[in-house]
Amino acid sequence: MITYTVELGARSYPIYIGNGLLSKGELLEPHVRGRAFIVCAQSIAELHLPALQSALRGIDHDTLLLSDSEQHKNLDTISEIVDALLHQRFDRETTLIALGGGVVGDITGFAAACYQRGVPFIQAPTTLLAQVDSSVGGKTGVNHRLGKNMLGAFHQPRCVIADTDTLQSLPDRELRSGMAEVIKYGLICDAEFFTWLEHNLDPLLARDVGALSHAIARSCANKAQVVADDEHERGRRVILNLGHTFGHAIETETGYQSWTHGEAVAVGMCLAAEFSNRLGWLPQQSVQRAIDLVRRAGLPTAPPPMGADAFLQHMLRDKKTRGDNINLVLLQDIGTAVVTHEYPIAELREMLDRHA
Amino acid sequence: MITYTVELGARSYPIYIGNGLLSKGELLEPHVRGRAFIVCAQSIAELHLPALQSALRGIDHDTLLLSDSEQHKNLDTISEIVDALLHQRFDRETTLIALGGGVVGDITGFAAACYQRGVPFIQAPTTLLAQVDSSVGGKTGVNHRLGKNMLGAFHQPRCVIADTDTLQSLPDRELRSGMAEVIKYGLICDAEFFTWLEHNLDPLLARDVGALSHAIARSCANKAQVVADDEHERGRRVILNLGHTFGHAIETETGYQSWTHGEAVAVGMCLAAEFSNRLGWLPQQSVQRAIDLVRRAGLPTAPPPMGADAFLQHMLRDKKTRGDNINLVLLQDIGTAVVTHEYPIAELREMLDRHA
Numbered sequence: 001m002i003t004y005t006v007e008l009g010a011r012s013y014p015i016y017i018g019n020g021l022l023s024k025g026e027l028l029e030p031h032v033r034g035r036a037f038i039v040c041a042q043s044i045a046e047l048h049l050p051a052l053q054s055a056l057r058g059i060d061h062d063t064l065l066l067s068d069s070e071q072h073k074n075l076d077t078i079s080e081i082v083d084a085l086l087h088q089r090f091d092r093e094t095t096l097i098a099l100g101g102g103v104v105g106d107i108t109g110f111a112a113a114c115y116q117r118g119v120p121f122i123q124a125p126t127t128l129l130a131q132v133d134s135s136v137g138g139k140t141g142v143n144h145r146l147g148k149n150m151l152g153a154f155h156q157p158r159c160v161i162a163d164t165d166t167l168q169s170l171p172d173r174e175l176r177s178g179m180a181e182v183i184k185y186g187l188i189c190d191a192e193f194f195t196w197l198e199h200n201l202d203p204l205l206a207r208d209v210g211a212l213s214h215a216i217a218r219s220c221a222n223k224a225q226v227v228a229d230d231e232h233e234r235g236r237r238v239i240l241n242l243g244h245t246f247g248h249a250i251e252t253e254t255g256y257q258s259w260t261h262g263e264a265v266a267v268g269m270c271l272a273a274e275f276s277n278r279l280g281w282l283p284q285q286s287v288q289r290a291i292d293l294v295r296r297a298g299l300p301t302a303p304p305p306m307g308a309d310a311f312l313q314h315m316l317r318d319k320k321t322r323g324d325n326i327n328l329v330l331l332q333d334i335g336t337a338v339v340t341h342e343y344p345i346a347e348l349r350e351m352l353d354r355h356a
Numbered sequence: 357m358i359t360y361t362v363e364l365g366a367r368s369y370p371i372y373i374g375n376g377l378l379s380k381g382e383l384l385e386p387h388v389r390g391r392a393f394i395v396c397a398q399s400i401a402e403l404h405l406p407a408l409q410s411a412l413r414g415i416d417h418d419t420l421l422l423s424d425s426e427q428h429k430n431l432d433t434i435s436e437i438v439d440a441l442l443h444q445r446f447d448r449e450t451t452l453i454a455l456g457g458g459v460v461g462d463i464t465g466f467a468a469a470c471y472q473r474g475v476p477f478i479q480a481p482t483t484l485l486a487q488v489d490s491s492v493g494g495k496t497g498v499n500h501r502l503g504k505n506m507l508g509a510f511h512q513p514r515c516v517i518a519d520t521d522t523l524q525s526l527p528d529r530e531l532r533s534g535m536a537e538v539i540k541y542g543l544i545c546d547a548e549f550f551t552w553l554e555h556n557l558d559p560l561l562a563r564d565v566g567a568l569s570h571a572i573a574r575s576c577a578n579k580a581q582v583v584a585d586d587e588h589e590r591g592r593r594v595i596l597n598l599g600h601t602f603g604h605a606i607e608t609e610t611g612y613q614s615w616t617h618g619e620a621v622a623v624g625m626c627l628a629a630e631f632s633n634r635l636g637w638l639p640q641q642s643v644q645r646a647i648d649l650v651r652r653a654g655l656p657t658a659p660p661p662m663g664a665d666a667f668l669q670h671m672l673r674d675k676k677t678r679g680d681n682i683n684l685v686l687l688q689d690i691g692t693a694v695v696t697h698e699y700p701i702a703e704l705r706e707m708l709d710r711h712a
Contacts, residue, residue, distance in 0.1 A: 075431045075434070075435055078431070078507070079431055079500070082500050082502075083500075083501075083502065086500065086502040086503055086506060086673070087502070089672070089673065113509065114497075114507045114509060115506070115507065116505075116506060116508075117495065117497060117505075117508040117509055118509070118510070141470075141473060144435070144438050144439075144442065145439075146438075146439065146442040146443070147442055149472075149473075150438055150442060150471070150472060151434070151438060151470045151471065152470060152472070152473040153470060153473055153474070153509060154473055154474070316445070317442070317445065
């Protein structure tokens with residue numbers, strides 16, 4: 001087991017990474033005060049809920065099963081969780097535990113942030129994406145019909161349990177989607193890790209436990225380093241959104257249905273790399289390395305045929321915009337990201353026109 | 357104008373108290389970055405919105421009118437605010453301004469806490485209750501169908517504008533309801549202020565500006581002192597709930613309709629005083645002073661005929677309970693509150709039986 005500690009002063013917390021962790025009561029117990037309430041993704045309940053429940057043997061707890069589709073990530077589901085908590089008289093000493101992918105983690109984290117103005121929670125992410133993304137940063141929230149993640153809160157977990165056993169049963173497409181975020185960390189801040197990924201992509205896709213554990217730990221460490229002195233997303237942290245502004249536009253246009261988040265981000269990263277090259281910042285050879293790794297991971301590298309207008313319209317509504325400028329995360333090198341709104345918009349439109 | 361600064365380190369903020377403040381652009385402008393979005397109570401829009409809008413002359417802003425009834429304090433209204441913000445493309449640099457009573461303040465504050473994971477907000481409370489209660493403490497939130505304030509966040513305002521002009525048009529019943537919270541500060545931590553209130557109740561009820569300003573400033577200062585080193589309500593801050601556990605039970609039982617919050621709290625304080633006396637802590641003479649001041653303020657001193665069982669059941673679900681104990685705020689003296697769950701429950705039931 002690897003333990004990586006996210007340093008946040010009084011709110012520091014450990015991320016436990018390894019095999020067979022869900023059933024280890026000794027990992028959970030120190031972080032639970034009072035009763036526990038598990039919010040579990042329906043799709044993985046049969047496979048992984050028994051392990052977590054056995055870890056909670058000594059603690060009074062209850063479970064709510066939730067759909068883990070992006071469609072249900074809304075205020076109605078928050079209301080459903082609150083209903084369940086109040087019906088069972090869960091009080092302010094309750095710890096919420098999210099068992100599932102990013103959707104369940106985001107919803108449960110937000111419910112924990114809001115329930116009675118805040119109760120503790122624990123993340124037990126069961127997808128690669130959630131393990132390398134939601135484990136660090138404290139972002140929680142739900143979608144609104146006019147945009148993704150429009151309601152939310154920063155709420156840090158007490159601990160994160162990233163059990164690599166849960167990745168063995170993950171559908172191939174979801175594993176690959178998670179790889180998009182892993183590759184992202186290499187691109188934005190860790191050239192050495194990017195090279196390691198180029199050499200270790202095959203064992204990763206073959207779900208080698210050692211390779212996965214290393215990739216998860218290094219991804220979390222990279223994210224934690226970026227987030228550490230920018231907890232509330234005012235500055236440097238924005239680089240974590242490499243590919244996301246383009247990606248959200250694709251997700252919004254396609255109704256969060258046909259594309260996974262990771263696939264949309266994968267395309268977004270390729271577009272960001274290409275645009276960086278167009279602005280004269282990133283050599284063509286580096287663009288190619290980025291696109292090659294994304295392609296080798298089984299991820300798409302080009303957007304759906306949605307048209308530049310739709311692209312730009314969705315991007316304008318993206319929350320990373322300031323006023324009417326579209327802030328973009330671009331690359332100066334593999335391992336070096338910059339945030340800028342200073343570029344010719346016509347150039348952006350031209351590139352999108354060519355693709356979409 | 358009195359300026360009272362709530363000391364919260366980096367999040368310290370001023371409360372401006374006095375006449376004609378809503379129209380003073382120079383008070384608002386330093387606290388607004390980007391665009392402004394006013395959420396205004398329908399009932400007072402005609403009277404007070406023009407003043408605030410004139411103060412925002414130089415700032416791009418928009419307004420949403422909301423019903424200010426407790427019934428609308430729910431997630432649907434949060435969703436309505438988010439709809440309006442997204443439709444007008446308000447981004448993360450938006451400042452929300454709440455103009456109205458406590459309901460509008462609570463809703464708007466929670467919307468600000470959640471919108472895009474948090475934007476700044478300003479409180480412009482227009483009722484005495486909101487001026488002495490919501491101005492300090494950072495509590496925001498909405499009700500759930502199974503309980504009051506079950507969803508919320510701690511979110512501090514950038515400044516509070518307590519314009520006493522808004523109290524001149526306040527319905528008598530609302531002014532008196534606000535007095536309940538003012539009296540509460542005397543009871544829990546400021547015996548001198550309690551005596552001042554006994555001597556100045558008549559000018560206060562006659563809406564004398566000097567008396568009102570003093571009462572508001574002193575109330576805010578008392579609340580701020582209690583909250584200062586307990587921002588997240590883990591300890592001493594609980595004394596601010598004097599009368600509230602009883603009060604919430606009355607509000608829940610009567611469906612938040614026939615009783616105002618202040619009236620319910622007024623009765624709650626009388627019950628707390630009486631129970632403190634039953635436990636041998638508070639002399640009968642002090643109980644009488646408390647009840648007399650409440651009665652002179654035109655507030656009720658006894659609960660509706662709801663029965664001890666209903667009372668206890670609602671109290672059990674109150675969020676200030678820990679496990680199965682009902683935590684109560686009681687009085688050792690006028691100006692000295694204590695929190696305890698150590699008392700004979702039979703004694704409590706007997707008292708409630710006698711009254712309800």
